[in-house]
Amino acid sequence: MTLQRIAITPAMVRGAVELEETGRGLLPHRLPRWARRQIPDRFMVQTSAESAGVRLALRTAADVIELDVQARRIADDAEAPMPPSVYELTERGAVVATAAVPVGSRFVFTFDRPYGEVAPGPDATARFTGLGTGTERDLELWLPYYDAVELLELRADAPVAAQPDSGALRWVHHGSSISHGYRADTTTGTWPAVAALRAGAYLTNLAFSGNAMLDPFTARTLRDTPADLITLKIGINLVNGDVMRMRAFRPAVDGFLDTIREGHPATPIVLVSPIWCAPVETAAGPTIQDPDRAEEWSIAGGTEADVLTGHLSLQAIRAELAAIVDRRQDDDHRLHYLDGLSLYGETDAAAMPLPDNLHPGPDVQRLIGERFADRVLIEFTPELQRSST
Numbered sequence: 001m002t003l004q005r006i007a008i009t010p011a012m013v014r015g016a017v018e019l020e021e022t023g024r025g026l027l028p029h030r031l032p033r034w035a036r037r038q039i040p041d042r043f044m045v046q047t048s049a050e051s052a053g054v055r056l057a058l059r060t061a062a063d064v065i066e067l068d069v070q071a072r073r074i075a076d077d078a079e080a081p082m083p084p085s086v087y088e089l090t091e092r093g094a095v096v097a098t099a100a101v102p103v104g105s106r107f108v109f110t111f112d113r114p115y116g117e118v119a120p121g122p123d124a125t126a127r128f129t130g131l132g133t134g135t136e137r138d139l140e141l142w143l144p145y146y147d148a149v150e151l152l153e154l155r156a157d158a159p160v161a162a163q164p165d166s167g168a169l170r171w172v173h174h175g176s177s178i179s180h181g182y183r184a185d186t187t188t189g190t191w192p193a194v195a196a197l198r199a200g201a202y203l204t205n206l207a208f209s210g211n212a213m214l215d216p217f218t219a220r221t222l223r224d225t226p227a228d229l230i231t232l233k234i235g236i237n238l239v240n241g242d243v244m245r246m247r248a249f250r251p252a253v254d255g256f257l258d259t260i261r262e263g264h265p266a267t268p269i270v271l272v273s274p275i276w277c278a279p280v281e282t283a284a285g286p287t288i289q290d291p292d293r294a295e296e297w298s299i300a301g302g303t304e305a306d307v308l309t310g311h312l313s314l315q316a317i318r319a320e321l322a323a324i325v326d327r328r329q330d331d332d333h334r335l336h337y338l339d340g341l342s343l344y345g346e347t348d349a350a351a352m353p354l355p356d357n358l359h360p361g362p363d364v365q366r367l368i369g370e371r372f373a374d375r376v377l378i379e380f381t382p383e384l385q386r387s388s389t
Contacts, residue, residue, distance in 0.1 A: 039217075105119060281314050
């Protein structure tokens with residue numbers, strides 16, 4: 001069978017804020033170039049480049065689709081074998097096909113050796129077959145959330161076009177590794193993707209593992225990104241990095257919101273506090289590896305007494321975020337607060353524990369996504385839209 005080459009156009013790519021022409025293809029970015037130049041560490045260079053929520057929106061009657069990619073994943077070293085990447089096709093919110101693709105290049109990084117050297121690797125092909133019924137259908141091809149993916153060539157056995165704009169709610173989300181999706185099985189299993197697919201929303205996921213730090217360049221990116229709804233999940237990275245005290249936290253949140261409001265004066269914003277994380281509920285960070293356990297298991301590096309001196313715990317952050325929203329609502333009726341414990345709380349943790357005491361596994365990622373869709377995207381959003389008219 002001969003497949004025809006299809007031009008990958010910018011109109012096909014969703015979930016990116018910028019597309020770079022590389023000479024070989026298109027490289028989606030979740031931060032613009034000016035912001036990428038301000039990234040302060042090598043870990044964020046890779047995690048912000050990863051394809052969380054990035055996808056191709058295609059209209060086609062094809063039975064076979066192939067996508068050539070050059071993908072890069074973070075790795076402890078340049079030699080150890082890694083599982084294949086998973087590319088997924090969805091239709092009307094459901095996965096209809098998957099393709100397992102060998103990993104290409106590696107971003108060699110550990111926190112003990114934070115150099116971020118790139119070990120080049122081969123291109124690869126995601127191949128989907130048995131798709132067609134002879135009639136056009138709308139498909140989304142989701143890239144793996146844990147890989148930075150350069151789009152090289154698209155082929156199919158029938159014409160392929162970009163899906164037209166459906167008018168779906170444009171939802172822009174910012175958060176930590178929990179929102180990025182770490183420990184989810186696949187991209188469509190990350191909680192923002194679960195929520196978007198359930199509610200039929202147009203997702204742009206600006207979550208950066210380890211780097212929901214109230215960075216000004218992230219706020220400016222959110223300011224400049226078109227959105228009907230913005231959600232901000234703030235707190236866990238500030239605690240597990242122990243990077244801020246309450247005195248700095250309060251004005252940093254206000255400044256983050258002020259910057260976003262410069263570009264979105266009437267857009268509903270939901271400030272979401274952290275989900276349950278037992279080690280740092282009442283104790284201060286940082287979160288550290290338990291030295292008495294061989295497997296990954298997070299414990300608090302600080303104490304409850306530290307919180308009394310201005311260090312941050314999750315309980316302290318939830319209380320402060322609620323207070324900030326309450327204060328700002330006097331002038332900003334389109335700002336709302338959502339308690340993260342309503343998405344995953346102590347009772348949930350007893351039934352569905354976090355596998356490393358910090359990150360949700362696939363079951364909890366899906367739970368959070370379903371609850372978020374029902375409580376914000378489906379039920380809460382119409383209220384927000386009415387308030388903006």
